Amino acid sequence: MPIPEKLFLSHASADRPFVNKLATFLGTRKIPFWYSKRHVVGAQQWHDEIGKALKRCDWFLVVISPAAVRSKWVKRELMYALNEDRYENRIIPLFYKPCDTEALSWTLASLQRVDFSKNFDQSCQELIKIWRRS
Structure with a gap:
């Protein structure tokens, strides 16, 4: 698999502590x-910024948790990615919490x-292996 040029990280706001750790x-x-959190500033039209980012990115990561399952925005972002050929494979x-x-x-x-x-560090290494980076 090719290394991402830029990946989109979809998550529910309740999962932000985990996402911050992953972003680091x-x-x-x-x-x-x-x-x-990092790319939408103050009074920007956040939904427009999300849309622009989805069009720019070439990989899509979605943090899976009970909060994500309830989030209409996570679902919208995922549906967009599933319908775009460039996100194929x-x-x-990223399974964070059972749901x-x-x-x-x-x-x-x-x-x-x-x-x-279960194990954040091992899971990070597993994620990296998808792109054949160690």
């Missing part, structure tokens, strides 16, 4: 990413995924 890891590995669910994933999308079971529910 990605930054130390020099993997470019976009996520709302470039969507990676009913089918409530978010029945397609998640068929995608390559990384389970972050």
Whole structure:
């Protein structure tokens, strides 16, 4: 798999502490990413900024948790990615907390995924291996 030019990090706001930790890891590995906390500023039209980022990015990571399953924005972002050919084989669910994933999308079971529910450091290494970086 090619190394991301820029990945989109979809998550529920309740999962922000985990996403911040993941963002720090990605930054130390020099993997470019976009996520709302870092890239949407003040009074910007956040939904427009999300849309622009989805069009620019070439990989899509979605943090899976009960909060994500309830989030209409996570679902909208995931549906966008699933419908875009350029995200084919470039969507990676990151399982953060156990939940009913089918409530978010029945397609998640068929995608390559990384389970972050047990060991963060090992899961980060597993994620990196997807792009053949160590």
